[in-house]
Amino acid sequence: xxxxxxxxxxxxxxxxxxxxxxxxxxxxxxxxxxxxxxxxxxxxxxxxxxxxxxxxxxxxxxxxxxxxxxxxxxxxxxxxxxxxxxxxxxxxxxxxxxxxxxxxxxxxxxxxxxxxxxxxxxxxxxxxxxxxxxxxxxxxxxxxxxxxxxxxxxxxxxxxxxxxxxxxxxxxxxxxxxxxxxxxxxxxxxxxxxxxxxxxxxxxxxxxxxxxxxxxxxxxxxxxxxxxxxxxxxxxxxxxxxxxxxxxxxxxxxxxxxxxxxxxxxxxxxxxxxxxxxxxxxxxxxxxxxxxxxxxxxxxxxxxxxxxxxxxxxxxxxxxxxxxxxxxxxxxxxxxxxxxxxxxxxxxxxxxxxxxxxxxxxxxxxxxxxxxxxxxxxxxxxxxxxxxxxxxxxx
Amino acid sequence: xxxxxxxxxxxxxxxxxxxxxxxxxxxxxxxxxxxxxxxxxxxxxxxxxxxxxxxxxxxxxxxxxxxxxxxxxxxxxxxxxxxxxxxxxxxxxxxxxxxxxxxxxxxxxxxxxxxxxxxxxxxxxxxxxxxxxxxxxxxxxxxxxxxxxxxxxxxxxxxxxxxxxxxxxxxxxxxxxxxxxxxxxxxxxxxxxxxxxxxxxxxxxxxxxxxxxxxxxxxxxxxxxxxxxxxxxxxxxxxxxxxxxxxxxxxxxxxxxxxxxxxxxxxxxxxxxxxxxxxxxxxxxxxxxxxxxxxxxxxxxxxxxxxxxxxx
Numbered sequence: 009x010x011x012x013x014x015x016x017x018x019x020x021x022x023x024x025x026x027x028x029x030x031x032x033x034x035x036x037x038x039x040x041x042x043x044x045x046x047x048x049x050x051x052x053x054x055x056x057x058x059x060x061x062x063x064x065x066x067x068x069x070x071x072x073x074x075x076x077x078x079x080x081x082x083x084x085x086x087x088x089x090x091x092x093x094x095x096x097x098x099x100x101x102x103x104x105x106x107x108x109x110x111x112x113x114x115x116x117x118x119x120x121x122x123x124x125x126x127x128x129x130x131x132x133x134x135x136x137x138x139x140x141x142x143x144x145x146x147x148x149x150x151x152x153x154x155x156x157x158x159x160x161x162x163x164x165x166x167x168x169x170x171x172x173x174x175x176x177x178x179x180x181x182x183x184x185x186x187x188x189x190x191x192x193x194x195x196x197x198x199x200x201x202x203x204x205x206x207x208x209x210x211x212x213x214x215x216x217x218x219x220x221x222x223x224x225x226x227x228x229x230x231x232x233x234x235x236x237x238x239x240x241x242x243x244x245x246x247x248x249x250x251x252x253x254x255x256x257x258x259x260x261x262x263x264x265x266x267x268x269x270x271x272x273x274x275x276x277x278x279x280x281x282x283x284x285x286x287x288x289x290x291x292x293x294x295x296x297x298x299x300x301x302x303x304x305x306x307x308x309x310x311x312x313x314x315x316x317x318x319x320x321x322x323x324x325x326x327x328x329x330x331x332x333x334x335x336x337x338x339x340x341x342x343x344x345x346x347x348x349x350x351x352x353x354x355x356x357x358x359x360x361x362x363x364x365x366x367x368x369x370x371x372x373x374x375x376x377x378x379x380x381x382x383x384x385x386x387x388x389x390x391x392x393x394x395x396x397x398x399x400x401x402x403x
Numbered sequence: 404x405x406x407x408x409x410x411x412x413x414x415x416x417x418x419x420x421x422x423x424x425x426x427x428x429x430x431x432x433x434x435x436x437x438x439x440x441x442x443x444x445x446x447x448x449x450x451x452x453x454x455x456x457x458x459x460x461x462x463x464x465x466x467x468x469x470x471x472x473x474x475x476x477x478x479x480x481x482x483x484x485x486x487x488x489x490x491x492x493x494x495x496x497x498x499x500x501x502x503x504x505x506x507x508x509x510x511x512x513x514x515x516x517x518x519x520x521x522x523x524x525x526x527x528x529x530x531x532x533x534x535x536x537x538x539x540x541x542x543x544x545x546x547x548x549x550x551x552x553x554x555x556x557x558x559x560x561x562x563x564x565x566x567x568x569x570x571x572x573x574x575x576x577x578x579x580x581x582x583x584x585x586x587x588x589x590x591x592x593x594x595x596x597x598x599x600x601x602x603x604x605x606x607x608x609x610x611x612x613x614x615x616x617x618x619x620x621x622x623x624x625x626x627x628x629x630x631x632x633x634x635x636x637x638x639x640x641x642x643x644x645x646x647x648x649x650x651x652x653x654x655x656x657x658x659x660x661x662x663x664x665x666x667x668x669x670x671x672x673x674x675x676x677x678x679x680x681x682x683x684x685x686x687x688x689x690x691x692x693x694x695x696x697x698x699x700x701x702x703x704x705x706x707x708x709x710x711x712x713x714x715x
Contacts, residue, residue: 233417233418233421234421236418236421237418237421237422237424237425238425240418240419240422240691240694240695240698241422241425241687241690241691241694242649242690242694244656245671245686245687245690246687248671248672248675248683249426249429249430249675249683249687250429251675252430252674252675252678252680252683253429253430253433254433255678330546333546333548334546334547334548334657337548338660338672339676340675349546350548353546353548353549353552356552357552360552360553360556361556361560368549368552368553372545372546372549375544375545375546376541376544376545376546377544378544379543379544380540380541380544383540383543383544384540
């Protein structure tokens with residue numbers, strides 16, 4: 009009595025029988041990760057930073073970071089307006105000697121600014137060769153004051169448009185730009201460079217490691233030689249050597265520098281994984297059905313080592329964010345007109361001597377929060393992906 | 404043993420050749436003609452011509468490479484492009500200040516980190532242990548730049564306990580006056596990662612059977628930790644410290660820069676800023692050689708502290 013209409017549901021039936029699908033690696037890993045409270049909190053912080061970076065990159069947040077919304081070195085609101093602004097630092101930054109009150113008056117009297125500026129330069133010139141330290145604090149201050157004086161004189165008529173506040177929520181920098189907006193803008197550079205360079209380094213390391221481990225023999229020897237060459241030069245020296253040669257500064261340059269020098273750690277681990285996997289049965293099976301070498305390497309083996317790649321990527325991002333900050337601080341990183349946490353620290357170094365600590369704190373807190381969260385997330389990720397490794401945290 | 408050392412030394416040859424090729428590729432090929440690099444940095448055309456002749460810029464690449472190899476073999480890299488100082492004399496005079504800061508730093512940081520690691524591992528899993536580990540993670544996340552900026556400001560500039568920067572002529576003055584704050588900063592920066600790492604080394608040993616045996620024999624906890632556990636944990640620690648030694652040669656270059664210590668690290672930064680290629684080339688090659696030698700020493704040391712290790 010098997011009519012076609014009767015067999016149809018029977019044929020479909022086995023598909024409907026509920027059976028336990030054993031969860032895959034990623035599902036299991038995600039379950040373990042979401043059970044890890046520290047890991048989830050740090051993941052949320054990292055995601056928040058990345059979202060902020062994207063918003064800032066698309067111009068939705070901190071677009072006006074370069075607007076001089078406060079007075080020079082506007083202190084944070086909770087500190088209060090700076091009344092005796094920079095008296096001892098006058099020779100270094102004449103503009104800084106103009107206190108909040110003067111700024112208000114300068115709007116009324118377009119010349120006051122110019123006069124203050126003149127006074128400032130005179131004072132700077134008066135003590136002779138202004139003490140080397142003071143002079144070196146800010147070589148641009150005079151120029152900036154000039155520019156600003158000109159601008160103030162120009163815009164004096166519609167003066168009300170250019171009211172600068174005496175304090176900003178978390179302080180302002182030398183030019184009165186909001187430190188928070190600047191930190192967000194800086195995170196854009198630092199995080200983007202960190203992630204992009206880590207992607208380059210991981211891609212290189214994975215490709216080299218896969219080829220070396222899979223083919224073995226002379227290919228392996230060649231890549232091992234390459235590895236030992238890169239590994240015998242201390243990392244920072246290698247970075248500086250690349251920085252010395254690649255003259256033009258820019259985000260692409262620094263991503264290249266970090267990416268081209270940072271692949272060795274990934275290479276070593278991935279090579280070992282491929283050595284282990286290449287003789288496994290599933291690879292032989294793939295060989296038997298006629299899969300090409302490239303297909304076996306990247307379609308069959310790669311998913312089985314991808315957790316190693318992911319953890320290494322995460323470790324590299326942290327390392328590269330730190331490295332970018334140092335390089336930019338030294339002036340070998342992003343160009344001067346691009347703000348990064350490193351260039352903020354560079355400015356903050358001189359500001360601290362004048363007692364203006366807020367930019368230092370802003371950049372430090374932002375960076376420390378992100379890096380702590382990212383490191384904790386990396387640990388959680390490693391534990392989630394490879395529970396056997398739990399506890400082995402030295403790297 | 405001798406055969407092993409000879410074989411290892413022999414294996415260094417291809418690696419060193421690779422380093423030479425890499426440095427050559429970077430500076431002579433990508434770096435290109437010094438006339439372009441130095442345009443605006445050295446105005447003296449005659450000097451630039453001189454440099455071009457020394458490098459053999461007009462010659463084919465293999466001749467340039469041969470010139471570079473001869474420089475390495477003879478140890479004579481010529482003179483710095485910007486100061487005209489002999490490079491051999493640059494390296495010899497910059498090495499002592501770097502070592503003055505870094506040798507005491509390395510000894511102190513290793514000893515302190517070992518002591519703390521034993522203590523923290525002993526109370527593993529406790530609140531103290533977890534707090535210390537969290538502090539280490541946070542400490543690691545703060546940029547070394549911030550440590551230097553803040554320490555220099557607070558201890559040197561505000562409190563005046565140390566000179567803000569500088570370097571003297573006598574060794575004792577340098578060590579106790581100028582190097583103290585840099586060493587302190589180095590400790591603040593390096594204790595956290597070392598403690599984390601050494602703690603895992605100690606933890607690997609602390610649950611071993613011999614520890615239980617020692618305890619059953621009635622040995623004091625101090626003796627168990629400081630003699631039995633430390634001895635075994637020191638095997639990976641020594642390897643790690645030996646591997647960290649080459650970094651001594653380029654020094655804590657940020658510290659040297661901030662404190663105007665005339666060491667190798669500061670020299671590298673200056674050379675990068677001035678595009679002073681011969682200085683970077685020479686330092687890179689020498690440091691690579693030193694790294695390989697230290698790696699060999701590390702393996703030999705490994706064998707010395709752990710007789711079970713078979714050198715292949």
